[in-house]
Amino acid sequence: MNPEFHASRRACAAAGQPISQLMARALENPALISLAAGFVDGQTLPDDAVRQAMTSLLQDSRVAAAALQYGSTPGYHGLRRMLRDQMHQADGQDRPVDLDQIVITAGSNQLLHLVSESLLEPGDIVLCASPTYLVYMGLLLGLEARAFGVASDAQGMIPEALDDQLRRIQAAGELQRVKAIYLVPYFDNPAGATMPMDRRVAVVEMAKRWSRGSPIHVISDEAYRELRYTGDDIPSPRVCDDSGDTVIVAGTFSKSFSPGIRVGWGVLPRHLIQPVCDLKGNVDFGSPNFTQHLMARVLQMGLYEPHVAGLRESYHRKLTAMLDAADEFLSPLDDVRWERPAGGLYVWLELPDTVDAGLDGLLFQLSIREGVLYVPGQYCYPEEGEPPQKNRIRLSFGVQSCEKIREGVEKLARAIAAVTV
Amino acid sequence: MNPEFHASRRACAAAGQPISQLMARALENPALISLAAGFVDGQTLPDDAVRQAMTSLLQDSRVAAAALQYGSTPGYHGLRRMLRDQMHQADGQDRPVDLDQIVITAGSNQLLHLVSESLLEPGDIVLCASPTYLVYMGLLLGLEARAFGVASDAQGMIPEALDDQLRRIQAAGELQRVKAIYLVPYFDNPAGATMPMDRRVAVVEMAKRWSRGSPIHVISDEAYRELRYTGDDIPSPRVCDDSGDTVIVAGTFSKSFSPGIRVGWGVLPRHLIQPVCDLKGNVDFGSPNFTQHLMARVLQMGLYEPHVAGLRESYHRKLTAMLDAADEFLSPLDDVRWERPAGGLYVWLELPDTVDAGLDGLLFQLSIREGVLYVPGQYCYPEEGEPPQKNRIRLSFGVQSCEKIREGVEKLARAIAAVTV
Missing domain, CATH: 3.40.640.10 (Type I PLP-dependent aspartate aminotransferase-like (Major domain))
Structure with missing residues (x-):
């Protein structure tokens, strides 16, 4: 093919999500504690519920055929x-x-x-x-x-x-x-x-x-x-x-x-x-x-509610682990603040004004070196209107165990301490 | 909301597929023999294969969790x-x-x-x-x-x-x-x-x-x-x-x-x-x-090939039923022609030049009255380039039984005969 290919405007507009860079980094080093990805917890997936529902669904050939x-x-x-x-x-x-x-x-x-x-x-x-x-x-x-x-x-x-x-x-x-x-x-x-x-x-x-x-x-x-x-x-x-x-x-x-x-x-x-x-x-x-x-x-079959109830319990423990770790490791640091969410998968950190938490900043490099990955908050700000803040971090507690969450926050605290001395 | 809503250009461009009109008609009258929809045969869906594969997939909790x-x-x-x-x-x-x-x-x-x-x-x-x-x-x-x-x-x-x-x-x-x-x-x-x-x-x-x-x-x-x-x-x-x-x-x-x-x-x-x-x-x-x-x-698990083999047999029977019915009921009609496909789900009919097989034409109305639905071929022609032909019909043999296929073609032949006298 002689002439050079140019993807359509729409395809170009869809390109280059910063999150994919992050994912790539997380995959490069499996020892890294990722507090970045908003994935759900692999330990609490509903395999039992799906097994039961599937058996029931496929039992009746007519119902199965309708689903297929x-x-x-x-x-x-x-x-x-x-x-x-x-x-x-x-x-x-x-x-x-x-x-x-x-x-x-x-x-x-x-x-x-x-x-x-x-x-x-x-x-x-x-x-x-x-x-x-x-x-x-x-x-x-x-x-x-x-x-x-x-x-x-x-x-x-x-x-x-x-x-x-x-x-x-x-x-x-x-x-x-x-x-x-x-x-x-x-x-x-x-x-x-x-x-x-x-x-x-x-x-x-x-x-x-x-x-x-x-x-x-x-x-x-x-x-x-x-x-x-x-x-x-x-x-x-x-x-x-x-x-x-x-x-x-x-x-x-x-x-x-x-x-x-x-x-x-x-x-x-x-x-x-x-x-x-x-x-x-x-x-x-x-x-x-x-x-x-x-x-x-x-x-x-009533399989959904009990699953969600279990999920809530498990994520609640993880949220508590993250907030406890924040109290322990981050509260001694000056000008580091966070809210205590009532649900979801994320804790949002505010760091001192001088810190640039971006992918090219020192904190991100030090955190990777410590062995912890976060989402730089600056990617979460719209391009127009209210200006972005460079000193914010999104932490996710969904995927890691309570122990890893604590360890991750401790590592992060060390990195933050190092850039704010 | 005061001002009137206008969907985006893209949403407007996506609107109004003629096929949806056809589907609506088919659903209005369940007694109609639809040789229109390109659906697959509901009788030959792989419920057994899916049951076996699903059981195997969900057996191991780790594999199940990966899939979920x-x-x-x-x-x-x-x-x-x-x-x-x-x-x-x-x-x-x-x-x-x-x-x-x-x-x-x-x-x-x-x-x-x-x-x-x-x-x-x-x-x-x-x-x-x-x-x-x-x-x-x-x-x-x-x-x-x-x-x-x-x-x-x-x-x-x-x-x-x-x-x-x-x-x-x-x-x-x-x-x-x-x-x-x-x-x-x-x-x-x-x-x-x-x-x-x-x-x-x-x-x-x-x-x-x-x-x-x-x-x-x-x-x-x-x-x-x-x-x-x-x-x-x-x-x-x-x-x-x-x-x-x-x-x-x-x-x-x-x-x-x-x-x-x-x-x-x-x-x-x-x-x-x-x-x-x-x-x-x-x-x-x-x-x-x-x-x-x-x-x-x-x-x-090797469940795919045997299923497709069975499917081929079943569709081959249906194709044969449609071609046999065409030979029986359509070949006596002047200037009605069709090819004998080696596979797929469709037989394409060419009618006399004078026939308009479109949704607003007489043949479509008569066919509905006889109790058979087809896809008017004219919707299958691009807007530019080679001009559309109004005297073509797409028949699908995927969904109906061999008996219904024969009956449908017979009904269609009656409708064609009525518009070409």
Whole structure:
């Protein structure tokens, strides 16, 4: 082939996620204690539950054949019905959503992709907490859309800051470019923050109020909702959306059950059902029917709740191990702070202002030398809006044992001490 | 929400596939004999094989846990290794492809989507047989790319016609817009045509020779390759690509094993590995690990080949039933012609020139009234290039029993007779 190949704009836009560099490093040195990857714990995967559900599913040849055949683009109605009922119960609304508002996807990530592709033209803006989920920002980059940071604290996105940011965007003549507000309202990635009910109400109200140039949707990424270790569940931002035309929910069984089965879902306002299904139909005609039937069987047989309960216990121990280790090794250090999340998989560290925790900084090098890997917080900040902070770190406690977590934090403390003397 | 919602350009481009109208009609009347859908036979799904493979997979807790965990974006290496060996054996090349050239996707459709998205900018051209796979044209439409028809006959795309079409495109100053030639070289959808080796050689050679403005890739969609009922297998067009930079292969277990498990794959030239994996990583981080492990286990335990052998027998009977019925009921009609495919799921009918077989035509209405559904051939023609034919019909023999196939063809013959008197 003579002329040189140039990948399409879209493929180029999707390239170069910093996280893949990190993963590559983690794989190079298996002795490294990775507190970086947001993987789930390999020790607590539901092999027993899957065995039971699978036996039951494959027992009846007719049921098995149905699971092995093509399904529909929005997904297996039996599973969608159970999801609807589960959400109805969790959120305590008067009326459940309609079944056709629920679409099954390849994890919540595909839902986020389909929804964002339905909403956004190149150059459009999505307002995100600052910091926010870095993979979602990569996805926006791939769509040539812009992530715009809004100041946030231990309770997530600050409504007053959102209002300010929208006012500034309006003053710049770009309000009609704002198409969505992206929230991770439960134990968010990376900061572990959970939005209290009043903030959920305020953000949804604000999305509606600012829907002038274009409708502004709220995308509520609820991937971690089930992983709560202390305190009570809070209803989804969906319940603040009386007219049902503003809030999109993304959910998944990847964190609470199995990422290998990869079943996620979305709850869509009516006007998004068709665009999302059109796009999905073009890509894969609907998610694999087989794993949808499997998850439905898991729920139906009552195998899900006990598994999640066990998972919560195990992750709670690990979170405690990480917080205890932080108290022990990090609290003696000046200007090192962290929050105590009520769930999820992450602890977010703030280091002294002078520290650059980035991939090219001294701390990252020293940490690797000590034998511990973290995610530099700076990759979790949107490119526009609220400025990035170089002195933040995301620690994940999902994968390692309690002992390794303690050891990892101790190593990290040594590296931090070395760069702050 | 006050302002009206407008879905993105991309979502609008993905909308309105004619096939969904057809499906809706089929579902409205369950008594209708559908010779339309390209579904696989529900009677021959591999529930026994899946039961055995699943039991073996879930027996060992460590193996089960690996299958339930996240995998990598290109897919499970165990499965990719088996696919490599299988292709190596089937195509009899000196050297197998490298493992990293193989990417696992959600059916072959996702591979076609990722590859096309990597290659194409809006306005770019893909040359296709005329007629060709309508879902692929829908996918191109969704990417705002252009399907351009090349004359084809019972042996698929005609190389001389391809050369002519490229010369005409060059004369129009658009050669740099041509990015790919899409082939379904085995028992194609819709025409049942299989390209002989000399045509494969000629098309790949032509793609290379015409790669002047931009590289022109050959996308070889081999979804039906395993479904051969008579004659010998022909090597993939991949073997004609000595430098390995031109031909992309799309394969799938959906037709030969189970569409519900939805495991497909691609073989990529080296320069496409990164763009395809970048795009895939952005959508779903890689296909579900669980079903990939399942398919690997199926292959490893030797459960695949016997299943496909049974499938071939069953589909061969159905093809014979359809051809026999055509001989009996259609040959008495003037100017009704069809080919005898060596495999696949489709028989392509040519009706008298005066007949409009489209959704709004008389024949379609009469056929519905008689109780039989077909795919109007006109939807299978690219919008540009070789002009569409209104008097063609795609019949599928995959789903119905031999009796229903005969009955369906008889009904269709009555409808055709009624519009041609």
